[in-house]
Amino acid sequence: MSTPIKRVVVVGNGIAGLTAADSLRESGFDGELTIVGDEPHPAYSRPALSKALLLDGDDMSSHELPPPTHGANEIRGVRASGLDVERRLVSLEDGTALPYDRLVIATGSRARRLSDLPEELTLRGLDDALTLRGRLAASPSVVVVGGGPLGMEIASGCLAAGCRVTLVSQGTPLIVQLGPYLADVFVKAALDRGLTVVETGGARLEGQAGDARVVLEDGAVLQAGLVISAVGDVPNTDWLADTGMVEKGVLQVDSRGLVRPDIAAVGDPAAFPTPYGRRRIPLWSSAIEQAKVAAAALVRGDEAPPLRFQPYFWTEQFGLSLKAVGYLPVQGEPTYVEGGPGGSSLMRWSHDDGSGTAVALNHRIPIPRLRRLSQGTG
Amino acid sequence: MKIVIDRPRCEGHGLCEEAAPQLMHLDDDGELVLDREEISDADASLANAAVRVCPVAALRIA
Numbered sequence: 001m002s003t004p005i006k007r008v009v010v011v012g013n014g015i016a017g018l019t020a021a022d023s024l025r026e027s028g029f030d031g032e033l034t035i036v037g038d039e040p041h042p043a044y045s046r047p048a049l050s051k052a053l054l055l056d057g058d059d060m061s062s063h064e065l066p067p068p069t070h071g072a073n074e075i076r077g078v079r080a081s082g083l084d085v086e087r088r089l090v091s092l093e094d095g096t097a098l099p100y101d102r103l104v105i106a107t108g109s110r111a112r113r114l115s116d117l118p119e120e121l122t123l124r125g126l127d128d129a130l131t132l133r134g135r136l137a138a139s140p141s142v143v144v145v146g147g148g149p150l151g152m153e154i155a156s157g158c159l160a161a162g163c164r165v166t167l168v169s170q171g172t173p174l175i176v177q178l179g180p181y182l183a184d185v186f187v188k189a190a191l192d193r194g195l196t197v198v199e200t201g202g203a204r205l206e207g208q209a210g211d212a213r214v215v216l217e218d219g220a221v222l223q224a225g226l227v228i229s230a231v232g233d234v235p236n237t238d239w240l241a242d243t244g245m246v247e248k249g250v251l252q253v254d255s256r257g258l259v260r261p262d263i264a265a266v267g268d269p270a271a272f273p274t275p276y277g278r279r280r281i282p283l284w285s286s287a288i289e290q291a292k293v294a295a296a297a298l299v300r301g302d303e304a305p306p307l308r309f310q311p312y313f314w315t316e317q318f319g320l321s322l323k324a325v326g327y328l329p330v331q332g333e334p335t336y337v338e339g340g341p342g343g344s345s346l347m348r349w350s351h352d353d354g355s356g357t358a359v360a361l362n363h364r365i366p367i368p369r370l371r372r373l374s375q376g377t378g
Numbered sequence: 379m380k381i382v383i384d385r386p387r388c389e390g391h392g393l394c395e396e397a398a399p400q401l402m403h404l405d406d407d408g409e410l411v412l413d414r415e416e417i418s419d420a421d422a423s424l425a426n427a428a429v430r431v432c433p434v435a436a437l438r439i440a
Contacts, residue, residue, distance in 0.1 A: 022427070022430060045434065048433065062435075063435075312393070364408025367393055369392075371396075
């Protein structure tokens with residue numbers, strides 16, 4: 001990379017884009033930096049939306065991040081609509097074209113939907129969270145479709161807001177993401193707090209505007225004032241359709257987050273090498289680590305270190321707070337390092353390859369210590 | 379410059395400690411301890427990295 005880098009464009013102003021912009025500066029890039037985001041808001045913390053923000057009395061600031069220090073030209077509320085990799089131009093929906101020497105793709109993902117009905121709410125962005133908060137107050141009954149961590153966090157928030165809540169899940173909630181042992185712990189806590197769980201093979205939304213209902217696999221119908229779906233995410237890669245870089249909606253990157261030497265992809269849309277093959281890991285700390293590595297690689301090339309990533313996941317719901325380091329789901333019973341079933345505890349699962357997953361449940365523990373524990377050196 | 383912690387917000391994830399172990403750590407109770415509140419220019423980028431990684435924005439630079 002002998003030619004000097006004069007212009008870098010970052011498309012996406014979430015935590016991945018923000019961290020990439022910061023890290024470009026830390027790697028010594030002092031040229032023209034532009035960051036484009038399709039939301040009108042400054043970058044914020046997405047994990048807070050389904051946790052504190054649904055609950056915080058009048059404190060509506062739990063998602064706010066400190067203002068950026070990268071000194072980029074920030075373009076907000078404008079979506080990228082196309083990319084010409086030969087001419088190195090990003091086009092925006094307002095007709096602007098942004099030339100670049102290096103490009104960071106950090107466009108995140110959007111909620112997968114079950115219908116086009118306006119009654120189907122999803123929770124992905126800040127506006128979604130504010131809408132949901134407003135609607136909860138006037139909705140005595142809520143159906144949440146989706147038994148993953150997001151669906152469960154939303155269900156927990158709705159219960160805490162005083163709603164009657166039914167959660168529709170394909171199989172036991174959280175079993176796919178966390179494994180049977182932890183799923184059982186969470187489902188028990190949820191049932192104790194009054195959640196109704198309906199397991200079904202598949203659910204669909206039917207009806208028309210003003211009269212939406214959830215239809216289960218056996219034909220049973222659930223009606224509620226409010227239907228919220230949390231059934232996965234779809235990477236925002238449509239704008240790259242003509243580039244030949246997108247495979248099944250995903251951008252495949254190397255161990256430094258690069259799609260090609262002048263283009264990095266970070267955060268939700270990027271599938272990067274893991275011990276279990278190339279994967280998307282759409283989590284907070286994953287986005288941050290990917291963005292740091294990729295920004296350094298764009299500036300310094302192969303001298304920059306590759307990604308060495310160990311997932312960190314946390315959730316708060318139904319009075320439980322879980323922190324996990326290592327790959328999930330976990331199978332079988334844990335070894336209890338501290339505490340025991342039913343209380344504050346520290347658990348470890350060993351995997352066949354010698355690595356492990358360490359989980360803290362209602363237990364405050366520094367993440368570095370949890371990491372050491374997952375590696376069997378704690 | 380200084381790092382300021384908003385205690386009620388801190389959930390003890392400790393991602394900040396991972397980003398800047400020279401500047402802060404979580405104690406045995408999981409409470410964040412700032413080892414150096416005054417940040418020199420040399421440590422500014424470390425401090426920024428620690429502030430940025432907090433998912434609940436419990437840290438800021440003043």
